[in-house]
Amino acid sequence: MAGSGAVAAADAKGVRVALEICVEGPAGARAAHEGGADRVELCAALALGGVTPSAGVVAATVAVGLPVHVLIRPATGHFVMDRDLVDAVARDIRACVDLGAAGVVVGALKADGTLDLDALARWRDVARGIAMTLHRAVDLCSAPVEAATQAARIGIDRILTSGGARTAAEGADTIAAMVAAVRGSVAVIAGSGITAATVRALIAATGVDAIHASAGTSVPWADPRIAAFGFGGATERRTDPAAVAALRAALDDPA
Numbered sequence: 001m002a003g004s005g006a007v008a009a010a011d012a013k014g015v016r017v018a019l020e021i022c023v024e025g026p027a028g029a030r031a032a033h034e035g036g037a038d039r040v041e042l043c044a045a046l047a048l049g050g051v052t053p054s055a056g057v058v059a060a061t062v063a064v065g066l067p068v069h070v071l072i073r074p075a076t077g078h079f080v081m082d083r084d085l086v087d088a089v090a091r092d093i094r095a096c097v098d099l100g101a102a103g104v105v106v107g108a109l110k111a112d113g114t115l116d117l118d119a120l121a122r123w124r125d126v127a128r129g130i131a132m133t134l135h136r137a138v139d140l141c142s143a144p145v146e147a148a149t150q151a152a153r154i155g156i157d158r159i160l161t162s163g164g165a166r167t168a169a170e171g172a173d174t175i176a177a178m179v180a181a182v183r184g185s186v187a188v189i190a191g192s193g194i195t196a197a198t199v200r201a202l203i204a205a206t207g208v209d210a211i212h213a214s215a216g217t218s219v220p221w222a223d224p225r226i227a228a229f230g231f232g233g234a235t236e237r238r239t240d241p242a243a244v245a246a247l248r249a250a251l252d253d254p255a
Contacts, residue, residue: 035244107137167193
């Protein structure tokens with residue numbers, strides 16, 4: 001085992017940088033643990049950007065032992081939610097609290113590209129003390145740095161972002177500005193396109209508190225009819241403990 005991930009890596013300033021791995025269930029969480037992750041973000045349908053996992057999958061993943069932060073996203077596509085979906089997210093948050101999740105990962109926008117602060121504040125109240133992460137809906141905001149400061153004011157604990165770009169490396173300047181804007185009140189997590197080869201440079205450029213990665217590998221389905229019948233994508237995605245361990249090693253490298 002590469003390590004339990006109980007102690008995160010330290011950046012050049014001595015601030016410890018956590019490693020968060022995005023998984024789809026308990027098997028992925030075990031692989032993340034084997035590779036040395038500090039925590040996992042749990043979701044379903046990663047190939048579609050992730051949606052809310054079932055209560056049973058949440059419970060099974062919590063049982064693995066790593067802190068589990070559950071994505072609460074009722075549908076794919078945009079992040080503008082009507083009242084029914086805002087209510088649905090609130091119910092899912094309550095369920096995750098009851099199931100022992102360490103946190104939830106949420107996000108909602110208004111049609112004008114600003115954060116839906118009313119929805120976020122309501123969900124923050126429902127979460128009853130567990131951690132709340134604002135997900136990459138913030139990357140679609142018209143002013144992501146301002147959005148980060150607004151999130152801080154309503155009690156959001158963490159922000160997952162690529163800096164409004166396709167990858168975190170491309171959005172590094174904006175990520176750094178977000179870190180500067182909320183330092184001391186909100187932890188900023190960089191995500192999208194991060195590899196063991198690029199992670200140290202990204203940390204140096206941004207000063208983020210944590211790294212988020214999928215660390216996945218694609219393998220052919222044991223039964224080719226899965227893809228042919230439309231029951232899944234072209235391949236099966238699995239969390240790769242070796243990829244997690246490579247990220248962990250890069251984070252732990254003092255150079």
